[in-house]
Amino acid sequence: MTRPCNDSFLRALLREPTEYTPVWLMRQAGRYLPEYCETRRRAGSFLQLCKNPAMACEVTLQPLARYDLDAAILFSDILTVPDAMGLGLYFSDGEGPRFERPLREEWAIRDLSAPDPWDHLRYVMDAVSEIRRALNNSVPLIGFSGSPYTLACYMVEGASSTDYRCIKSMLYNRPDLLHRILSVTADAVSAYLNAQIESGAQAVMIFDSWGGSLSAAAYQEFSLPYLRRIIATLIRQQNGERVPSIVFTKGGGLWLESIADIGCDAIGVDWTIDIGEARRRVGHQVALQGNLDPGVLFATPETIAAEAGKVLASYGADGTGHVFNLGHGISQFTPPENVTALVDAVHTRSRLLRSGTDRKSPQALDLFTETMATSGPPSGSSANPG
């Protein structure tokens, strides 16, 4: 295995210079794409789609066929791990994910064990291998997992929650039980991500989607140490290449310094923080991934280009260590053509910024914006060396 032809994403994560800012989008293979909906219909259900490596591979590649994205991300669900732990994942229409056997009893928590990913999660590893083959070293493949705290939220609540009543009760009443769940889950996530790396994932991301629902102190006790533990156990190098890690705590803008400290290569940031401020706060310790408001994709191509330009400019003209992304998963209501506008704008504008046009003359970028506004973004053009 060698580096992919387009390794801008990997280089950005390692804070090496890149010619432009690489971009991919959280949930880029998703319901906003008609071809995704079609494959999902064929699969029968979301879960069957996740569990079928050929179909998971198919939907993983769909956004790459449409857009000049600089990375692919494994199509899967964060709840495959608790499902493999025996909790019985199912999806009820319009209600999101649910577990048949949520973790509420002390005996069930004591009995919990980390599943062997090569056994119960083999379908994920098969998907990773199949996607790598299909990608044929064009762009890198990202593997991922939910964070222990986020997984524990679902495992204890048994479903999505607005008030996290069950897990917060456990957290404050029986922290020992929650630590037991988190500890087993951290082991499971470590093994799961390492199996993905061994199967061909070239970078890994941990989604701490619900870490932001914790108090500052509880985050330090119940989410961060387990993220640190996972990062410490990850395979750092596979086939001679570094495998960078990204940690994304949604709503974690207040805690960036402590996240930067756990040893990950990059931090995902949501759109509530100015990315320039985030960069100043973490310095050169880590790369940053983000952080356009997903709501921008409801706007016109001109506005999308302008807003993407603001994120790039705020990060800084040199762009080193920046992976462009949304601050959260793409909405199912996004018009697919708007993603073309975004990806092209990120590539074109970040090249322009690096070339110094912007630094030498602020007017130049304004003029560029004018041009974009009247002619629309170039369509189908490729700023992607891969």
Next chain:
Amino acid sequence: MTRPCNDSFLRALLREPTEYTPVWLMRQAGRYLPEYCETRRRAGSFLQLCKNPAMACEVTLQPLARYDLDAAILFSDILTVPDAMGLGLYFSDGEGPRFERPLREEWAIRDLSAPDPWDHLRYVMDAVSEIRRALNNSVPLIGFSGSPYTLACYMVEGASSTDYRCIKSMLYNRPDLLHRILSVTADAVSAYLNAQIESGAQAVMIFDSWGGSLSAAAYQEFSLPYLRRIIATLIRQQNGERVPSIVFTKGGGLWLESIADIGCDAIGVDWTIDIGEARRRVGHQVALQGNLDPGVLFATPETIAAEAGKVLASYGADGTGHVFNLGHGISQFTPPENVTALVDAVHTRSRLLRSGTDRKSPQALDLFTETMATSGPPSGSSANPG
């Protein structure tokens, strides 16, 4: 009118010393109280309860009969203002608030005007007057409103939203229309809060519940300036007494400095920020209100006391300028007796901290925690001079 017997809440908002840290809870008159549910049943619906001054007064006083709270807050809904603007508020079972006529058309936005609070919102003013009479100067009464951006979210979406698709589309595509809505709504909120002050509200709070869904830049353009404008137009003194203002942007922890700058007397903070850190960041510019995780109220009385103690200790032993509250509204699933434990712990522990017992000997507070843990919190005791 004179100051209430227990004016600790007002003094804390003005950063004057108090003997203990005053406490009240967002949504303290709510569904966790059986007596509230009973009154609501009698009223027929939530909206009829809001619109009946006698019943609104009754539920406002219910938590004060149970707990040694240091302030009352008007029972009402933030959506009374858009309702008075003609949008047709209604509540459908299990789906939360909805508007019959959400703001989507340009002509409707152009036609929007600020309602006269003495006309269309007279029922709120009648409730304020009636509650003041019933309180008989025991504790101060807080009036409140939603922030322009938060109200606009509901007005444009027509209901609660998870992705804010309609308002984000407007924000990025037609900022002029959104600014028009925000401007009219800011005028409406100013007039509404001033009418509440003239009717007897002794402090006012603005709930920017959805401001935290904005990007850092959009918050500076679409929420903060309208908060500033309202604060500037508020009646500062009524019957010889200062009327302090509190601004609460949920998820606004990253933006505290800029919120402190708009002229409000206090900032409400949610539980994701350490309140000691918040205090260091805003300095002596404003008071702070918050910020216990509402999930703590699912725990045991001993844990509640310990967690409340951590918030008090983090704020600082002198406690000047701190109003204790949750970081968000109390959950409907809170056991009512746990609120007794919280209120008593805040009063008792904050007196102890001020007395210097804690500063002289850290063991003293630990010993106190031990006692609390074995005997439970004192019940029915009053640390409330009112």
